[in-house]
Amino acid sequence: EAGVAQSPRYKIIEKRQSVAFWCNPISGHATLYWYQQILGQGPKLLIQFQNNGVVDDSQLPKDRFSAERLKGVDSTLKIQPAKLEDSAVYLCASAILDSSEQYFGPGTRLTVT
Amino acid sequence: SQQGEEDPQALSIQEGENATMNCSYKTSINNLQWYRQNSGRGLVHLILIRSNEREKHSGRLRVTLDTSKKSSSLLITASRAADTASYFCATAWNRNTGKLIFGQGTTLQVKP
Secondary structure, three states: OOOOEEEOOEEEEOOOOOEEEEEEOOOOOOEEEEEEEOOOOOOEEEEEEEOOEEEEOOOOOOOOEEEEOHHHOOEEEEEOOOOHHHOEEEEEEEEOOOOOOOEEOOOEEEEEO | OOOOEEEOOEEEEEOOOOEEEEEEOOOOOOEEEEEEEOOOOOEEEEEEEEOOOOEEEEOOEEEEEEOOOOEEEEEEOOOOHHHOEEEEEEEEOOOOOOOEEEOOOEEEEEEO
16 A cells, blocks of 8 residues: 655745645545654654544744645645744644544645745 | 653664663653654554553564553664664653654664
């Protein structure tokens, strides 16, 4: 079975620019998560989707971050405008409905200069 | 804030030795999971232990859970160089939402 796909793998931007990340979950997984992982820390949940609806976005900085999951499959996470502190790895994970075991993609490493 | 606190932050052992990592958490949980992350890669699920379980095994992995102390431990026996990675515990409050809160992780180095 194909795993969670993410692109790009690496991105370098200047502060105040915008950036978008893409995630394709495992086929049939209804739940999709975006995490932010700062160097030396564990992943922090940004947003959780169930199909195309948002379940939890309480830790998403909504003034600059947005995410969507149109049609309940692929998802994009956008940052606009980026700040230096947004430098991190952005991980996408998916899970089957009602399961807390998550499958992670390889992540996108974002560097904001 | 993150739920889990892991101890130690870093661990260095020789191949063949056992590695033990500990995780403490603050609130009631439905289950606790351990994940491994190799450098520059995504996380890989290792094992899940439910709140009504005390011990679970998977290959060379042994996980214990003490809900009275709000703590868990991961034991890797007969470690290999390939076990070098960061290990994270993650707690789930509610099985249905699937939301996980991750700890800070333990970085394990296994020297050949």
